Amino acid sequence: xxxxxxxxxxxxxxxxxxxxxxxxxxxxxxxxxxxxxxxxxxxxxxxxxxxxxxxxxxxxxxxxxxxxxxxxxxxxxxxxxxxxxxxxxxxxxxxxxxxxxxxxxxxxxxxxxxxxxxxxxxxxxxxxxxxxxxxxxxxxxxxxxxxxxxxxxxxxxxxxxxxxxxxxxxxxxxxxxxxxxxxxxxxxxxxxxxxxxxxxxxxxxxxxxxxxxxxxxxxxxxxxxxxxxxxxxxxxxxxxxxxxxxxxxxxxxxxxxxxxxx
Amino acid sequence: xxxxxxxxxxxxxxxxxxxxxxxxxxxxxxxxxxxxxxxxxxxxxxxxxxxxxxxxxxxxxxxxxxxxxxxxxxxxxxxxxxxxxxxxxxxxxxxxxxxxxxxxxxxxxxxxxxxxxxxxxxxxxxxxxxxxxxxxxxxxxxxxxxxxxxxxxxxxxxxxxxxxxxxxxxxxxxxxxxxxxxxxxxxxxxxxxxxxxxxxxxxxxxxxxxxxxxxxxxxxxxxxxxxxxxxxxxxxxxxxxxxxxxxxxxxxxxxxxxxxxxxxxxxxxxxxxxxxxxxxxxxxxxxxxxxxxxxxxxxxxxxxxxxxxxxxxxxxxxxxxxxxxxxxxxxxxxxxxxxxxxxxxxxxxxxxxxxxxxxxxxxxxxxxxxxxxxxxxxxxxxxxxxxxxxxxxxxxxxxxxxxxxxxxxxxxxxxxxxxxxxxxxxxxxxxxxxxxxxxxxxxxxxxxxxxxxxxxxxxxxxxxxxxxxxxxxxxxxxxxxxxxxxxxxxxxxxxxxxxxxxxxxxxxxxxxxxxxxxxxxxxxxxxxxxxxxxxxxxxxxxxxxxxxxxxxxxxxxxxxxx
Numbered sequence: 001x002x003x004x005x006x007x008x009x010x011x012x013x014x015x016x017x018x019x020x021x022x023x024x025x026x027x028x029x030x031x032x033x034x035x036x037x038x039x040x041x042x043x044x045x046x047x048x049x050x051x052x053x054x055x056x057x058x059x060x061x062x063x064x065x066x067x068x069x070x071x072x073x074x075x076x077x078x079x080x081x082x083x084x085x086x087x088x089x090x091x092x093x094x095x096x097x098x099x100x101x102x103x104x105x106x107x108x109x110x111x112x113x114x115x116x117x118x119x120x121x122x123x124x125x126x127x128x129x130x131x132x133x134x135x136x137x138x139x140x141x142x143x144x145x146x147x148x149x150x151x152x153x154x155x156x157x158x159x160x161x162x163x164x165x166x167x168x169x170x171x172x173x174x175x176x177x178x179x180x181x182x183x184x185x186x187x188x189x190x191x192x193x194x195x196x197x198x199x200x201x202x203x204x205x206x207x208x209x210x211x212x213x214x215x216x217x218x219x220x221x222x223x224x225x226x227x228x229x230x231x232x233x234x235x236x237x238x239x240x241x242x243x244x245x246x247x248x249x250x251x252x253x254x255x256x257x258x259x260x261x262x
Numbered sequence: 263x264x265x266x267x268x269x270x271x272x273x274x275x276x277x278x279x280x281x282x283x284x285x286x287x288x289x290x291x292x293x294x295x296x297x298x299x300x301x302x303x304x305x306x307x308x309x310x311x312x313x314x315x316x317x318x319x320x321x322x323x324x325x326x327x328x329x330x331x332x333x334x335x336x337x338x339x340x341x342x343x344x345x346x347x348x349x350x351x352x353x354x355x356x357x358x359x360x361x362x363x364x365x366x367x368x369x370x371x372x373x374x375x376x377x378x379x380x381x382x383x384x385x386x387x388x389x390x391x392x393x394x395x396x397x398x399x400x401x402x403x404x405x406x407x408x409x410x411x412x413x414x415x416x417x418x419x420x421x422x423x424x425x426x427x428x429x430x431x432x433x434x435x436x437x438x439x440x441x442x443x444x445x446x447x448x449x450x451x452x453x454x455x456x457x458x459x460x461x462x463x464x465x466x467x468x469x470x471x472x473x474x475x476x477x478x479x480x481x482x483x484x485x486x487x488x489x490x491x492x493x494x495x496x497x498x499x500x501x502x503x504x505x506x507x508x509x510x511x512x513x514x515x516x517x518x519x520x521x522x523x524x525x526x527x528x529x530x531x532x533x534x535x536x537x538x539x540x541x542x543x544x545x546x547x548x549x550x551x552x553x554x555x556x557x558x559x560x561x562x563x564x565x566x567x568x569x570x571x572x573x574x575x576x577x578x579x580x581x582x583x584x585x586x587x588x589x590x591x592x593x594x595x596x597x598x599x600x601x602x603x604x605x606x607x608x609x610x611x612x613x614x615x616x617x618x619x620x621x622x623x624x625x626x627x628x629x630x631x632x633x634x635x636x637x638x639x640x641x642x643x644x645x646x647x648x649x650x651x652x653x654x655x656x657x658x659x660x661x662x663x664x665x666x667x668x669x670x671x672x673x674x675x676x677x678x679x680x681x682x683x684x685x686x687x688x689x690x691x692x693x694x695x696x697x698x699x700x701x702x703x704x705x706x707x708x709x710x711x712x713x714x715x716x717x718x719x720x721x722x723x724x725x726x727x728x729x730x731x732x733x734x735x736x737x738x739x740x741x742x743x744x745x746x747x748x749x750x751x752x753x754x755x756x757x758x759x760x761x762x763x764x765x766x767x768x769x770x771x772x773x774x775x776x777x778x779x780x781x782x783x784x785x786x787x788x789x790x791x792x793x794x795x796x797x798x799x800x801x802x803x804x805x806x807x808x809x810x811x812x813x814x815x816x817x818x819x820x821x822x823x824x
Contacts, residue, residue: 060661062820079819084664094655096585098592100558103585110581111663139556139592 009072011036011163011194012057017066019052019218026052028218029066034196034211037189041209042198043240045248049218050198051091054165057196058088071162084112087156091167091198093148097141101132101151104140105158112159119158126154130177146172153181157188164188164195170204182208206240216248263383267376271384276391304400311400312407319411335412336516339405339421341493343428343508346398350432353394355473358440378549382437382542389433398429417516424508427534431505434537441544451556458556463591463600470601475608504533575676578665582673589652595739596652599645603685606637607692626697627773633693634707635714635762638686642715643754645678646722650730650818651741657732660819667815671808675723682715703772706765706789713793713800714761718754720807725750727814761799764792 010033019027027049034040042050055061056068059079068075070082096104102123109119127136130150140148149172156164164185170178185195185208199205205212212229214222222232230236233243322328402422409418450465451458497509507530514522570580590596653660660670690708693699699707729746733739742750762769768789 058662060658080664080666083662086662088662090658090662093658095659096589096656098589099585103558103588107581107585108663110577111665113577137557139558142556 009036010034010069011038011071012196013069014053014057015067015069017053017056017063017068019049019056019061019063025218027056027063030218030220032213032220032223034194036194037192038210039185039189039195039197039208041205041212042196042215043200043202043205043212043244044215048215048248050215051167053215054088054167054196054198058086058165059083085162087159087161087164089149089152089156089164089166089169093152095140095148095152095155098139100139101127101136101143101147104151105155108155108158114159122158123154126157129180130154131174144172146174146177149173150177157184162193164193164197166195166197168199169197170199170201202240202244212240214244214247221247263377263379267380268384268387271376271381272388272391275384275388300396301399304396305403308400308403308405309407312404312411315404316408316411319408332412332414335408335414336417337494339409339414339417340509340513340516341497342401342405342421343424343512344493344497344506346401346425346428347432347505347508349397350390350394350429351435352476353392353397354389354433354436355439357389357392358436378542378546381549382538382545385545386430386433386437386538386541389436390429394429394432398425401425417512420515421512424512427530428508431508431534431537434534434541437541438537438544441541441548445544445548459558459592462556462594463597466594466597467600467604470598471604471608474601474605504529507533575673576669578663579669579673579676582665582670583677586649586652586674586677593652596648599641599648599681602641602644603637603689606640607633607689624773627699630693630697630699630703630707631769631773633696634686634690634704635711637689638682638711639714639718639758641685642678642682642719643722643750645681646719646724647726647729647747647750648741649674649678649723650726651732651739653730654732654734654739654741657730665819667812667819670815670819671723671727671811675720675808675811678719678723679716682719683712686711686715702789706768706793709793710762710765710796713796714758717761717800717803717807718758720804720811721753721757722750724807724811724814725753727811727818730818757803761796761803764795765789768792 012032012034014030014032017027017030018025030049030053032053042053044050052061056063057070057075059068059075059082062076071085073082075082096107099107105123105126106119109123114122127133130153132147132150132154135143135147140151143151149169153169153173156166170181173181182204185197189195189210197205197209206226211223211225213220214229222229224232226240229240229243229247230238233246235243235246319328319331322331402425405418405421405425409415409421412418447462447465450461493509497506497513500506501510507526511523511526511530514520514526568577568580570583571577575583590599686708690704690711693707694704725746726742729743729749731740731743767784771784
């Protein structure tokens, strides 16, 4: 009975959350609930508040008002407990480039308190799956951006987190690795792992996410499944790109292109 | 050659080296008045010095003395190009060393329509700007002013031109070294394979030491007159070395040997042309050279047995400690930390060697105190200040990981104290070997060094957390904001003096034990009582600093990216 109650609780609950940076309102009174096992897509143009929202969920940024609850814990009350249950991939991550991939993943495993056996097994599996075999002993500074991204993704998944916060996770990945990550996220979702993903690649959001939230100017313009978004935009046959452009008021790009061509 | 491109590139390079950073660093700011003030100040100072010396010369009535001064001035003018070459080499090399580890290096923008000649010339000119050019401005303005009073205007003007040319030669040589260094470093990395990390660490330490030994031999405790004399004599003897041709040209000009002047002047121009050609060719070949990657392991993952775990560290704390150890042995901008204790031992040794074999007892006691107390304490202060900021832009990993303030402080402090005590031990051993103190003095010195290192490491870590600078901007990551670096130094100096205070009478007695200055009497048990008081102060300070460090770390983790 208790388990049932727990599973019904939202994994992430933002209530009236706002964040300002000087004169700029990054997030404006945001209410959001994400359920267990859900893949939730956070879309929006540059500067719409997606990354700030993800950082507030992780406790990296303190909201000016409102509260953030993750897995039943108020992030401000016990940020370390929350972080222990989260895997995070930031936008354009910088990692310790003087370590090898193995050393970095070993570091990550230790930070999350994994046992040596579990670490070894998980690291070997991920390194093999994402085609890092043969380069895992090299210093990370010599890796391409895509390889670094793979290392960051592995470090986020290594400790079997209950919640994944992914900011543009598939950028720079080769098609095979991107496919593996997408399939893996679906598989993890079926096992109850929740994913909140921010992306600009609308095809990926459309194909992967159970629900999508579209942010603009720090506000949540629309929220729902693809079907619900189509209804809201009154575009029953359209894809996510058209819906996104209509809802964010940026659909009329023709005059811009014409001006640039002059 | 597009000169506008060259000037634009010089401007970019110079700006990269003098970014003035505030707490809000989103915008580039520079204070032009401050930049030009140094050059204008050097010029005015040079004019004043020249005017003062010139008037002094004019006022002399003794003709023999006048003649002597004229000969001395001529000698000085002749040696100036070689001296400029020496300081030019030292300062331009220093500037290169400071750029080590810059993440955003001033790479040639190879996709822009800029030729290698333009890029190389810009790099050479940018290297000259700063300390070398400020010194040269001062020397040139004073030489020109003095030459007017001494009636040596043609030689003065020629000397100034030769001085500038020498600085250019020095900068070209540094440019060539820079490119070769990248190439050689890449080749060694490739050849060393798995040992590359250690080869790089040891190679960097050796090259730093060689550089500093040369630097101290040239400038530390050397009389300027002796330097001028040896350079003037050396120039004549070693005339076949191209770097000395400018000096030889001036020498020939001063003595009226016009054919020699013409020949050596042409040869100097040819040599400068050759150096520029070589620098361009090397840049074309290796300027965009990518060093091969370093393979540390063959990819077989073996989790480490927990030695640190047995010492009471959690897996998280041990992970941070291991990571920091790797950072300090692999990040080139952090490696220089290991040079400090070596330099501290080399400097007094050079000084002692100059003074002959017999070491006076006062100097010996001073050397013992200096070596026992200073290197370990300074290591604690410097490491403590840098420790948090050394995370750089990867600090998000700490923010996003389940790291508590307590664990963070424990891991960082353990690293600092481990290295400080190691340096204290090595330098104390060197001090005992060099000065042969009594067992009692050796033990008191070592224990006091520990009493200094333990609290100062905690104070510095606190300042390092409060003033952490995670930006990785060129020329190299700074790691701590200047204001906090200053606060760190001041607080550590005050606390260090407070800890040392009880032992100061004993120290004075030891240093001057054989001289007549010692008129006060200290009982035999005095140093032990003093040591106890020192220890008590150290414990109280460490406890208080630890509390502040924890609060600061909590604040840092809470505020994270704000």
